[in-house]
Amino acid sequence: MRIGFITPEAFPYAKTGGLADVTGALPRAFKEIGESCALFMPLYPDTKATETRLSFEILIGKEKKPARVFKTKDQISTYFIGNDFYFNRPGLYGTKDGDFPDNLERFAFFSQAAIEAIRRLNFQFDILHLHDWQTGLIPLYLRLKNDKLFHATKTVFTIHNLGYQGLFPNEKFALLNLPRQYYHINGIEYYNQVSFLKAGLLYADYLTTVSPTYAREIQTAEFGFGLEGVLRSRHNELAGILNGIDTEIWNPAKDPLIYYNYRNPADKRINKIQLKKQLKLDEGDTPLIGIVSRLASQKGIDIFSEALDKIIDRGFQVIILGTGDEVFHKILQDKTRRHPSKISLNLKFDEGLAHRIYAGADFFAMPSRYEPCGLGQLISLTYGTIPVVRKTGGLADSVSEFEPQSGNGNGFLFEEYDTESLLDALARAKKVYDNKDLWHQLITNSQKVDFSWPRAAREYLKVYQTLIKGS
């Protein structure tokens, strides 16, 4: 099958979040299962790529903007759309002061230039797989272009996080060079703004998101950001496929960043002892909770902070690694001052410490308000570290409640988004921790999972095959 990915970011070239991990890993996983996939993305600074002979112009409003196409050929053929003015600047979508004011122009340009590059390269893709709002206009441009090359091509649009929508002031619509009739409530208008995401949701042949539960949740008012109606209207063409993790990087038996490599989670103790020593926490066998997360309200940091005094009173120690909203930095600093030998607060991005927390903690907390997929719980399970999570999105699809009676389950879940429910789940967790046999059973269960990318790639392939057969 001929598969093309169009994405605003992909690891190892450019990354702001989980999207880059997905678009970096899936093409490799396709290769592992015998499929090929080419990648198209913008050329940001720092990417070393070779310029091809391909160059052309794209109209943004009435102005012609030059596009140059670059290429690397590592494992995966990757084509980069270059335009110095739009992409040769620090930051992918903005700086710490906010989004770039010309993101509409930048990604309308990228979308049309990617199509034009494919046309000129004469690539006949069976599937064009598009990622997030930055590529949302592509299905619409393809439709309007009506080029023979794309007649047999099916488009798949993946929502990695519905919270990011690509919304722009309505007066910018003219820059897209789309017929006026598309600026309408049944088109790409969203409350008087242009919505790139909505274009993807309406005009792609098939939609996916990154977990089955999130696929259901986004069809409800609570999670739908006002787009639940559009999503419901497409429920027959919407699937959730859980992301994977890179098991070369996240493997406790080989991980060079942790203190002690292990296969059996019962052998991870030394990692806990060393980690506590490094972070100057009290010695002794208290249950240790780790958090590695953006410190944002999506991640449930508000209810976790609120519960923190009680968590410590109930005999836990806590390590937090993350950066994010200043308010959470302050609240957490204040709590840490009160319990300096029980809480370790690390307000930074630190890959090595993240690995050591995944390996050394007993529990991994993700009390997220919503979670399209979530990687933390997939990693922690792989390391035999027990997730305590809110039952939402990908968390609900990867963690199951441990039942002491039957010995089944791999973690602890709570439903209501509040401190009490989180504390209840932690109380259940501690009871099991205090019982050696049950604890052994639980950590043994934790590793019985397949979060590898080839598993996800096979699921995507099924979607592609059904689409192609249906045409």
Ligand code: ADP
């Ligand atoms: P999101 O993409 O919404 O931030 P995910 O759970 O999908 O959340 O992925 C977050 C990833 O980033 C995880 O792999 C986590 O380990 C990593 N991460 C988050 N914050 C930090 C940090 N401060 N230092 C190191 N790694 C981090």
